[in-house]
Amino acid sequence: MREIVTVSQSQRSNHLATQFYNCQDSLIEYSRWKESRNDPLVHFRATVTASTISFNPRALLWELSGGYGALGQYEYFGGDCGDCGEELEQRHESIVRKPVVKSAYQVALDNGTQAPKLTMESTRYWSDYSRVIYEPNSFSTLTNWEFDPDECPEGRLAMGKERSFKGFDVGVEEWANVGEDFLEDKLRVSLEHCDLLNGLNIVTELDSSWGAFSSELVEAIRDDYSPKSSIVTWAIHKPGSHKLALQERLDRIKTFMALQRSCTAFIPLSEMDQESMWISAAIQCIPFDTFQTMNSEKAQAGMNFHTMLQSLSLGSDRHLVSGVNATNGDDAWQFSDLLYNGEDSGHRFSEMSITRPASDGSSLDHQPEEVDRTTTNYTMEQCFNPPDSYPEGLISSEHPMGVTFSVDKSTRAKLIDMRKCVERLLRHGDERHGLVDELDTLAQRYEHGWEDDEEDFDD
Numbered sequence: 001m002r003e004i005v006t007v008s009q010s011q012r013s014n015h016l017a018t019q020f021y022n023c024q025d026s027l028i029e030y031s032r033w034k035e036s037r038n039d040p041l042v043h044f045r046a047t048v049t050a051s052t053i054s055f056n057p058r059a060l061l062w063e064l065s066g067g068y069g070a071l072g073q074y075e076y077f078g079g080d081c082g083d084c085g086e087e088l089e090q091r092h093e094s095i096v097r098k099p100v101v102k103s104a105y106q107v108a109l110d111n112g113t114q115a116p117k118l119t120m121e122s123t124r125y126w127s128d129y130s131r132v133i134y135e136p137n138s139f140s141t142l143t144n145w146e147f148d149p150d151e152c153p154e155g156r157l158a159m160g161k162e163r164s165f166k167g168f169d170v171g172v173e174e175w176a177n178v179g180e181d182f183l184e185d186k187l188r189v190s191l192e193h194c195d196l197l198n199g200l201n202i203v204t205e206l207d208s209s210w211g212a213f214s215s216e217l218v219e220a221i222r223d224d225y226s227p228k229s230s231i232v233t234w235a236i237h238k239p240g241s242h243k244l245a246l247q248e249r250l251d252r253i254k255t256f257m258a259l260q261r262s263c264t265a266f267i268p269l270s271e272m273d274q275e276s277m278w279i280s281a282a283i284q285c286i287p288f289d290t291f292q293t294m295n296s297e298k299a300q301a302g303m304n305f306h307t308m309l310q311s312l313s314l315g316s317d318r319h320l321v322s323g324v325n326a327t328n329g330d331d332a333w334q335f336s337d338l339l340y341n342g343e344d345s346g347h348r349f350s351e352m353s354i355t356r357p358a359s360d361g362s363s364l365d366h367q368p369e370e371v372d373r374t375t376t377n378y379t380m381e382q383c384f385n386p387p388d389s390y391p392e393g394l395i396s397s398e399h400p401m402g403v404t405f406s407v408d409k410s411t412r413a414k415l416i417d418m419r420k421c422v423e424r425l426l427r428h429g430d431e432r433h434g435l436v437d438e439l440d441t442l443a444q445r446y447e448h449g450w451e452d453d454e455e456d457f458d459d
Contacts (some may be wrong), residue, residue, distance in 0.1 A: 002196060002198040002295060003042060003043075003058055003194035003196065004042055004058065004197075004198045004292065004295060004305070005058045006057070006058065006059045006060070006201040007187070007200065007341070008201075009061075009202075010205045011063065011064075011147055013210070013236060014061055014067070014126045015281035017262055019281045019284075019289075019389070020058065020183050020285050021057045021130070021131075022129070022291045022387045023384075023387060026385065027293075036298075037381055037382055039296045042198070042295055043292065044051050044058060045058055045135075045393035054133070056132070056134060056138075059131055059138055060138055060140065060211075061139055062141075062142065062213075063147065064142050065143055065146040066147045067147040070103070071130075073136045090183060094203055097148075103125075103129070104122065105128060115388060117392060118278070118389060118391070120276045120278065120279070123277075124149035130389075131387065137185075140182055141349075142174055142178070143158070146237065146398075162407075163207055163304050166209055168209070168211075170209040170212070175213045175216035177218065179220065187221070199232060199305035199306070200216055200221065201292075201336065201437075202217065202231060202232070202259075204215065204235060205237065206235045206236065206238075206259075206268070206338075207238050207248065211252075211259060212254070214233070214259060215261070216445050218231060221262075222262040230265075230304075231263045231265075232264060232291075232305060233260070233263040233267065234288065235269065236270075237252070237266050237271070237338055239274075240337065241338075249425070250422070253418045253422060257435060257438060257439070258285075264305070266319060266321065267321045267324060268324070268336040269336055270337065270338070272284060272425045276391075279391050282386075283394070285287075286333065286384065286401070286403065287326055289384065290354050290401070291403075293380065294308065297381060300378070309314060312352050312395055312407055313350070315354075315446070318403050318411075322407050323405070323408065324340075324354070324406075326403045328396060328401045328402075329398075339410070339414045339415075340408070340411035345411035348407070348408045349374065349407045349408060349409070349448070351374065351407075352405045354403045355379045355400060356376070357382075357383050357400055358383055383397050383400075387415075408446075410447055413443055418439055419435075419436055422435045422439065423436060
């Protein structure tokens with residue numbers, strides 16, 4: 001088996017995880033007369049009884065208090081929903097929060113009736129439209145902080161309320177309080193359920209304290225739990241750094257540097273719709289699901305994270321993915337500008353393209369060309385067929401889909417910009433010198449050509 005475990009932290013991240021597992025759930029073939037083209041055991045853990053089989057995601061989800069919406073921890077495992085909701089949130093006795101009403105979509109799933117169409121209003125929590133059932137051990141909560149889609153969509157201190165869940169140091173501090181128990185009680189158990197671990201996804205944010213929290217997790221996994229496994233960090237961020245306040249820019253840089261240190265690959269994903277996490281995650285799921293399904297599609301026997309990531313690093317230490325792009329019919333998306341300048345990106349070190357067919361089996365009119373060893377092309381058998389939890393009309397399965405991941409020279413310029421920002425905002429101290437030196441060293445991995453020598457690394 002080639003299991004993949006996903007650790008998702010934050011409301012935005014869990015929206016993406018929800019869209020992904022809904023897509024994977026739609027690929028499960030329950031009929032004994034029809035063979036599935038997808039291996040569900042890569043992303044799901046099966047529970048078999050005398051007459052039934054159920055699949056639960058190989059996922060560990062973190063939330064702030066209130067972030068689970070109407071979902072109860074033991075709701076689908078025989079517990080009392082009233083008690084289990086309180087256990088999941090572990091609410092402080094002095095905090096009074098209005099109960100969240102279960103969405104009409106979830107009520108329909110519970111009753112086995114026709115589910116209504118989803119809207120932005122009916123999908124404010126990811127649990128409003130999740131089609132899968134998580135094991136109780138999948139859930140963890142930061143009880144000192146709370147989430148509310150109306151009052152505090154970024155998260156805030158549960159008791160003080162004036163403090164947002166932002167800042168690098170806040171994330172590090174929160175991990176120090178809860179990290180050890182999570183690693184022993186939940187992560188270790190999840191890994192022990194794997195016969196042959198393929199790798200781990202870490203889905204997090206750059207622009208909140210979740211990023212620093214996740215960086216501590218990644219370091220712990222690398223040091224003590226699965227040192228040889230491939231760890232892919234998917235970092236959701238706000239589009240454009242110029243809109244951030246100075247302290248927010250500095251915290252983003254510190255978070256980025258901490259996350260990339262211990263992971264095998266760092267893949268940034270910009271928010272694609274700032275009005276709706278449901279819509280944004282649905283678009284982000286295009287490259288995310290395509291990357292994951294390459295590892296579970298039976299036609300790709302033997303495919304794993306290591307092989308895919310090697311096609312991007314080409315044996316080098318360049319582990320930062322610059323460009324993430326996708327096409328579907330006339331629609332095209334560029335998923336991040338964090339390390340990427342688009343068409344002005346300069347020299348391309350490597351590119352991995354994945355083509356998914358249309359529902360009728362047709363593929364892209366113009367297949368990517370393998371110019372040299374720096375390009376790797378994969379073709380999948382399964383189309384991207386969005387489940388009914390997807391925004392209507394966003395994706396057309398009648399058209400093929402193409403997804404590309406690339407590593408290019410523009411990353412160097414972005415890293416130098418980060419270094420200059422650190423120099424302006426941190427005037428003295430070991431932290432300043434450490435970040436500047438580390439950014440310089442990292443930028444040198446993405447040099448190409450004689451013109452790079454003209455850049456002054458010593459201000």
